[in-house]
Amino acid sequence: MRNLRVPLTRRERHREATYAEIVEVSAALLDEGADLSLRAVAARMGLTAPALYRYVASYQDLVDLVAFELDRAATAEWAAAAERYDAEDPAARLTVSCVRFRNWALAKPRRFALVFANPVALEHTERRDLHTLSTSGHHFTDLLWQIQQRTHFAYPTLDELDPVVREAVLDPLIPARTEQIPAEQRGLLWVYMRAWSSLYGVVALESTGHCDPRVIASGHLFRATLLDWLPRLGLSDERDRLVAILDEELAAG
Numbered sequence: 001m002r003n004l005r006v007p008l009t010r011r012e013r014h015r016e017a018t019y020a021e022i023v024e025v026s027a028a029l030l031d032e033g034a035d036l037s038l039r040a041v042a043a044r045m046g047l048t049a050p051a052l053y054r055y056v057a058s059y060q061d062l063v064d065l066v067a068f069e070l071d072r073a074a075t076a077e078w079a080a081a082a083e084r085y086d087a088e089d090p091a092a093r094l095t096v097s098c099v100r101f102r103n104w105a106l107a108k109p110r111r112f113a114l115v116f117a118n119p120v121a122l123e124h125t126e127r128r129d130l131h132t133l134s135t136s137g138h139h140f141t142d143l144l145w146q147i148q149q150r151t152h153f154a155y156p157t158l159d160e161l162d163p164v165v166r167e168a169v170l171d172p173l174i175p176a177r178t179e180q181i182p183a184e185q186r187g188l189l190w191v192y193m194r195a196w197s198s199l200y201g202v203v204a205l206e207s208t209g210h211c212d213p214r215v216i217a218s219g220h221l222f223r224a225t226l227l228d229w230l231p232r233l234g235l236s237d238e239r240d241r242l243v244a245i246l247d248e249e250l251a252a253g
Contacts, residue, residue: 019065030110037059041062102222135175138175140196156187168193174193198228
């Protein structure tokens with residue numbers, strides 16, 4: 001059967017390669033502690049600023065592009081590490097992914113900040129894709145969905161939610177496959193949001209150094225945060241096994 005995929009044209013290949021170089025250069029600037037700007041990226045690439053504008057029209061466009069691609073690349077690494085556990089073991093995969101997410105944030109704090117701490121520009125607040133396309137968000141919520149399908153952990157009904165939260169779960173702006181969740185079961189998305197706020201919160205504190213350095217070095221706050229969620233996700237019976245996986249990952253650094 002003929003391959004229906006249309007090959008990229010020479011111009012398209014050049015454009016894709018340029019976008020890849022923009023991301024690579026931007027990541028290098030972040031890792032060096034240099035300012036990320038259109039001018040700095042253009043200079044590093046040997047381009048004039050007007051030439052770069054053909055690919056990214058503004059600083060916010062640059063941030064959006066780089067943040068998405070860095071998130072996608074990092075998530076691929078966490079997912080690959082988690083794949084040493086069977087696909088039928090999403091709890092183990094989630095444990096590994098959470099630790100690898102933390103490791104990445106601690107090792108690459110400026111990348112973490114660009115991806116997760118950069119505010120969405122006011123003029124972009126109506127762009128749903130900025131809220132819903134995060135590769136890491138889909139990775140984590142997919143694993144939570146798989147865990148719920150196995151443990152049937154409890155989540156609030158729509159009637160139990162505050163009206164603002166109910167509106168948010170019925171018309172969600174989060175990176176999750178919400179189409180597979182019937183409207184009456186959308187209280188599950190509130191669990192997604194709360195779980196992410198716990199994980200992101202502790203990792204952001206550690207990555208930015210807004211935490212006792214001894215606690216960061218030991219991993220105790222992060223560890224306790226994850227363990228607090230085991231009963232909420234119906235994983236109490238799996239505690240010993242998951243703690244062993246968690247401690248092994250933390251020790252490996």
